[in-house]
Amino acid sequence: MNAKQKDAFLIRGAFFIVSGLAMLLIVACLIQRYYPKPLDDTRGITEYVDGAGSGSNWWERFKKKFQVPRIKRRLQHDPSQKANRGKLVEGTGTATTVTDRQQMLLRQRIIAELQLADYEGRPLESAWDRTQMPYGNYPWKTYEADRMKAAIFAQRHEENYNHRWLKPFLDYANRAAGSEFANFEDFFWAGRANLFAGDLRQARNYLHLAKRQWPVKSGLLYGMTELMLALTDALGGKTSSMEKRIETIRSVFPDWLYTEIYQPDFEYFEQKYPNKPLIFMLHGRMLAMGFNDAKAMELYRKAFQMPELGNDAKKVLRDWLDTLEEVHDK
Amino acid sequence: MTILLLSFWSCIILFAALVNRKFKWTRPNTGVLSVFIGFGLMAPFAAAYFSTWLMRETPLHVDSPNIWTRMLTFFIAAGLGEELFKLSACILATMVLILLRAQLRPGIVVLGCVCVALVFAGIENSLGYLQIVDDLGMLKRSYLAVPLHASMGFIHGLCIDRSLRKSSVFPLVFAYAATVFFHTLYDIMDSLLVLALQSAGMEDVIPQLELPAEAVYGPIAFPLLIWMMWRWHKVSEIELMAQNQGDALG
Numbered sequence: 001m002n003a004k005q006k007d008a009f010l011i012r013g014a015f016f017i018v019s020g021l022a023m024l025l026i027v028a029c030l031i032q033r034y035y036p037k038p039l040d041d042t043r044g045i046t047e048y049v050d051g052a053g054s055g056s057n058w059w060e061r062f063k064k065k066f067q068v069p070r071i072k073r074r075l076q077h078d079p080s081q082k083a084n085r086g087k088l089v090e091g092t093g094t095a096t097t098v099t100d101r102q103q104m105l106l107r108q109r110i111i112a113e114l115q116l117a118d119y120e121g122r123p124l125e126s127a128w129d130r131t132q133m134p135y136g137n138y139p140w141k142t143y144e145a146d147r148m149k150a151a152i153f154a155q156r157h158e159e160n161y162n163h164r165w166l167k168p169f170l171d172y173a174n175r176a177a178g179s180e181f182a183n184f185e186d187f188f189w190a191g192r193a194n195l196f197a198g199d200l201r202q203a204r205n206y207l208h209l210a211k212r213q214w215p216v217k218s219g220l221l222y223g224m225t226e227l228m229l230a231l232t233d234a235l236g237g238k239t240s241s242m243e244k245r246i247e248t249i250r251s252v253f254p255d256w257l258y259t260e261i262y263q264p265d266f267e268y269f270e271q272k273y274p275n276k277p278l279i280f281m282l283h284g285r286m287l288a289m290g291f292n293d294a295k296a297m298e299l300y301r302k303a304f305q306m307p308e309l310g311n312d313a314k315k316v317l318r319d320w321l322d323t324l325e326e327v328h329d330k
Numbered sequence: 331m332t333i334l335l336l337s338f339w340s341c342i343i344l345f346a347a348l349v350n351r352k353f354k355w356t357r358p359n360t361g362v363l364s365v366f367i368g369f370g371l372m373a374p375f376a377a378a379y380f381s382t383w384l385m386r387e388t389p390l391h392v393d394s395p396n397i398w399t400r401m402l403t404f405f406i407a408a409g410l411g412e413e414l415f416k417l418s419a420c421i422l423a424t425m426v427l428i429l430l431r432a433q434l435r436p437g438i439v440v441l442g443c444v445c446v447a448l449v450f451a452g453i454e455n456s457l458g459y460l461q462i463v464d465d466l467g468m469l470k471r472s473y474l475a476v477p478l479h480a481s482m483g484f485i486h487g488l489c490i491d492r493s494l495r496k497s498s499v500f501p502l503v504f505a506y507a508a509t510v511f512f513h514t515l516y517d518i519m520d521s522l523l524v525l526a527l528q529s530a531g532m533e534d535v536i537p538q539l540e541l542p543a544e545a546v547y548g549p550i551a552f553p554l555l556i557w558m559m560w561r562w563h564k565v566s567e568i569e570l571m572a573q574n575q576g577d578a579l580g
Contacts, residue, residue, distance in 0.1 A: 004497075005494055005495065005497050006428045006434075006494070008497040009424065009425070009428060009493060009494050009497070010425050010428060010429070012493065012497075012498070012499040012502070013421040013422070013424065013425050013493075013502070014425070015499060016417075016418075016421060016499055016502045016503070016506075017421055017422065020414045020418060020506065021414070021418075023410075023414075024380070024410060024411065024414055027406060027410060028383070028384070028388075031388050031390065031406070032387065032388060035388060035389060035390070036389075
């Protein structure tokens with residue numbers, strides 16, 4: 001090939017690359033314009049969890065590899081924090097695992113300030129003005145704020161299941177779970193908030209994500225995650241899935257015998273959805289496993305009388321009820 | 331080392347096979363290949379950035395429960411995105427070599443483009459799939475996805491060579507269109523299978539159907555690999571050298 005051909009290729013090659021990139025940009029703009037993402041789905045969780053789950057979003061994982069060292073570096077080089085500099089645990093994966101005593105004390109101080117602001121009726125942001133955060137990184141600071149606010153409102157909501165606390169709990173839990181720093185605990189709280197808000201799909205997605213990322217597949221909160229997933233099944237009318245979860249729940253939920261842990265949740269949902277027989281079934285089954293047969297049978301019978309009970313659920317319920325009645329007859 | 335070996339072994343074998351066949355009496359210009367590899371190293375990051383943006387900022391996702399959304403995602407992210415960045419890397423490498431006045435023998439451009447594709451596949455394996463795919467999955471990727479990428483690079487190389495000779499932009503457009511088509515077809519093979527079963531009224535079979543990956547993706551990857559090797563074997567090195575000399579004299 002001669003020099004003329006080579007020169008022509010330079011122009012044509014550049015033209016092709018520029019037009020190709022422009023085409024890609026147009027395609028991206030068109031998708032964003034005509035196929036918008038749901039506003040509450042900040043991390044693509046709905047699409048991500050509904051599918052096979054693993055995903056090929058490897059750029060995200062690649063970026064995360066550098067997040068912990070970056071945050072650690074910022075903590076170490078922030079001149080304002082030389083006095084109370086924290087330390088991240090080596091090799092633990094997330095930046096939230098701060099074990100340094102000063103850091104923990106600071107967190108408690110922030111929570112105390114938040115509670116005080118809440119009690120005094122001041123906006124929660126004022127608590128942050130009164131507390132010096134050791135983090136120079138704005139996204140990290142925002143995430144920490146959202147996480148702690150979500151924890152406070154979750155606590156408030158659990159006290160009396162008042163709807164006044166549900167809205168801020170939902171907002172902050174969703175924001176924390178949507179952050180790039182979110183971990184399994186944030187997904188757990190977001191799942192719980194969405195479950196109480198009645199958004200079953202989103203709740204299920206967050207809970208699945210929490211379950212998948214949970215480091216030790218057992219414990220109180222992990223068991224609660226499994227139980228809440230069973231609740232989403234019960235609310236969604238998925239009998240077989242709920243039944244499978246109940247069978248495995250004892251192996252992952254060491255506190256299943258202490259029914260007072262989850263009793264208030266069940267009572268709340270029974271009151272809120274009086275025509276969902278599967279909730280009564282689930283509640284009854286948990287009580288039966290905890291040897292409270294009388295209450296369990298009462299709940300089973302209540303569920304049995306509901307016209308909304310499907311045929312497959314009726315069959316399962318009949319078995320459970322028969323077993324209990326047989327035991328009692330003996 | 332294990333990571334490198336798991337991700338790159340088939341890339342190295344393919345590269346060695348191509349070089350051994352074509353360069354019996356000479357060796358490929360390492361400088362020229364280094365330029366291609368250098369640009370090949372950049373391409374996967376650009377493609378990954380685009381895919382991540384697409385899956386974060388739009389409802390499109392490769393794991394979407396909606397089969398059409400999944401297919402559209404593969405078309406845009408893997409087809410339009412990845413192939414554009416790979417082809418752009420090949421074109422940029424060729425442009426740099428032209429500016430550096432390097433000797434561009436016909437075979438070396440094609441081999442360079444295959445190198446871009448192999449580096450792309452290797453990086454994709456090591457950063458994208460090693461953490462989420464088990465060893466058997468990595469092995470399957472190595473003899474399904476890597477040859478597919480290599481054959482896409484081969485198409486890019488042939489068309490860049492044609493574009494250089496004919497002074498036309500159309501071979502580049504053809505290369506892009508063809509590779510987008512094949513790459514998308516490869517990625518959506520499982521979705522097409524599900525659609526076919528659904529249209530045949532065999533929905534019940536779908537959950538039980540556990541076809542091996544090679545049965546699903548092989549019909550696209552293996553013929554392309556065979557075609558690539560056949561094309562590469564067809565012209566001997568002597569002929570290429572003669573062709574090159576003829577061009578230089580002409």
